[in-house]
Amino acid sequence: MFGSRTAFASNSVRQEGDVVDTPYRWRWLALGAVLVAEIMDLLDATIVGVAAPSVQRDLGGGATTIQWVAAGYTLAYAVGLVTGARLGDLLGRRRVFLVGLAGFVLTSALCGLATTPGALIAFRVLQGLCGAVLVPQGFGIVRTAFPPAELGRAFGTFGPAIGLAAVAGPIVAGALVAADVAGLGWRAVFLVNVPIGLAGLALAWAVLPESRAEDVRGGLRSLDLGGMLLAGLGLAVAVVPLVQGRELGWPVWAVVLPVAAVPLLAVFGWHQVRRSRAGRPPLVEPALFRIRAFTGGTVVGLVFFAGMTGLVLVLGLYLQLELGFTPLEAGLTQAPWALGVAAGSVLGAGVLAPRLGRGAIQLGAGVMTAGVLGLLPALGSNPVTGWSLAPALVVCGAGMGVLLAPFFDIVLAGVDGPLVGSASGVLNAVQQLGAAVGVATVGTVWFQVTAGAGMTAGFRVVLVVVAVTTVVAGALTVLLPRRAGTAGPAPEEAPEPAAA
Template sequence: MTVTASAAATQAQPYRWRWAALFVILAAEVMDLLDALVTTIAAPTIQRELGGSGSLVQWLSAGYTLAMAVGLITGGRLGDLYGRKRMFVIGALGFTAASLLCGVAASPEMLIGSRVLQGLFGAVMIPQGLGLIKEMFPPQELGKAFGMFGPVMTISSVGGPVLAGWLVDADFFGTGWRMIFLINLPIGLAAALAAMRFLPEHRLSGATKLDLVGVALVSVAAFLMIFPLIQGRELGWPAWTFVSMAASVAVFAVFGRYESRRARSGRDPLVTPGLFRKRAFTGGLVAGLAFFSGMMGLGLVFGLYTQLGLGFTPLQAGLTGLPQAIGGVLGFGLAMAGLQEKLGRGLLQIGTVVMAAGAAVLALTIHLAGLDVSGWQLAPGLALVGVGMGLTMAPFFDIVLAGVEPHESGSASGTLTAVQQLGGALGSAVLGTLFFNLLANEWSFGSSMQVTVWVEVGLLGLTFALSYLLPRRARPEQPGH
């Protein structure tokens, strides 16, 4: 497989152009990260002003992450086929247009559909940037380039909910919650224009065609699982919801068989079937699904609890979650300071234990303080949750991908990232449905939140148990590790 613009030629660009291109890519990452977080704070206000049932709150998050999960599987391949620069610009412009549609949405259905469009265009945009970085920077500068992502992701995770709360409360030009989407317009347009100027052309001349049947199968399977989990509660769990979930499992099985046949026939599969014969990788996928489901689901429910249960404003709710974000920064920093290389898999296990301990402290605080609980009282538990989250996430991807062969790394990385997003959609569906179901059965907000937290502790326990299937080190030094 050859490259139309060779890596050597791409890396020969002026130094300042490479770094300008990197900042364009980082701007796209910021848009994606912010839009994944802002609705956890703004959702109660959106529901109150736009209408819609409790499922609207769940779909605002699940629609975006589900579309992103499905799209990421093929997003990188589109860049190989049609050029990374071209697909990045299309993704950025599409994401910006979808943000505008979110900002002017006149109904819950229009808003959810626009969120799905955001996720799909985000899945086109994000993989191109990561691929271009590998082409633009020589090996000695790659570490520095990828090192920029840590601070950007950290700042976005800290600032996203606070920014959302501030924009909703500030009500600029009477836009209210709509501004959390409209703010993407100048950022997205600037990123697209800068990409046209600074990003290099890059396309693989021998890239294979898209596996459209595989895309369709995995999309249908994911939708058949998520849709009944979100809508079933409001409809009284009719028989079709359970049929749909069973059909999802069947369609996933058909997808697996189809991919195997495609690989045997010499065509490039959407997901390399051999990956699932690796115990460590399969265990890592299930562990990731459990971990990210709990993490995203808890974030959604906590935003509802603080605003609907405690009566906090959106800005107060965003600030209440700040200790968790700061704890995440601290945990990630500790991991990067040498703990990751020293402890390997052990750091991931320590992280899940710390996170579970923080969740237990949070549940106990809510139980003891009731609805009079303050943000300061919630801070210790949230900070521990954040520290554990940072310690767990820092080594996760390297550990899971350690046993993957070099020729499988692209498919493995895409699959793992897609599972991360799918976990977000599943967590929003399951934990959100649990929370609303408890409230419907006349449980208090505090009791409903406590149950949700303990479910998260259970998911962390599952993550801890599955971690023993993973290699001890991200890069095993000898056989048997």
């Protein structure tokens, strides 16, 4: 069907610095395989808000269990991403992509077969680690498969795909739980990854080109084990107390550990600079943080994805636990959000991003904020229905689509070939770290306020928190260049990479 893989010279490996004179024949199909992986990841990161009540009724567990089913995946993903990107640099991205996708399919099946809350959380952690091996290969594969003239279009597909996947997750989860295929109930939410993943695996095997970094000094022996430990420990101590602290009554350690994460991550940054200066390959190239677009993009992405993912989780829980919606009703109620993302993505990519550059991100943040705040008066309707929430959700989705359309293109366009592997790992890690922090903090705010004032009051507070994070993300876009391709080194007075 796809012809011989020797059309790309399958026995050769394309380096990141190669000039793509003849575009890779199957590059758009390769992009499709990469996007399948991205979409599967985002679906699995956002299904919990709708599926969690059914999981809780079947397996038991409390509010913390719901948070850990979500945060266990995103935290493991964030911790493993930088290492996963480095493995692709060393061993070849096609090879690592296939291994990661096969592992993702297997762990999805294990999640669907779990019989206890602990087992499900453990399998979700393993699933997140497989996703961390799989997803960061995508940017590097695309970067080496496409000629420079087409890279903007290729990277421009990531934002809309990620936005749609993030808000489609609850819809898909609601439909699958409601369908109760073969009596599987919530288990189908995970088991559906098996046929989709196997199809994606066949497509990836057939069309993905092989690529790796130009500099693969030392092979696997060059992996920065100390950096892996510091990064993983720093992220874990930042997120774990936020999830567990509320249920335990906020002991002292739950307050102290997130503060301790700051010096740990600073030591990680210092360690990366030290390895780079010694001629040993770091997990994260310090040179990345001299690139204005990339540094600004990590900050904007962290703030935005924290608020957005937290809202997806809490909205699904509120619709079912407070309003009594079925999983299907809860999923369909969020359909206007997905429609808004689709429309905003088309408008953003086709019209606003080419004309406004980073201004499109700022405009999208403003529109999304209006949509989030528009949900507040909708909660006062009697009764609250999907129809009363729909107008605000459409506006929220449209703003999100406009925001994400140019985001990845602007952030990655200024990253040179030799740095793209490290950049893809860090950018994905920041996205997932934001998701983990959002699940932990926004979820904790909701459960905390709900315990004293009720779910509707808790949801109102969450909406204000998410509106603030979206405004902050929009304001932080001043750190980005005005347009893709204009990303240069940061000013001389910028912080050193270790501090960044």
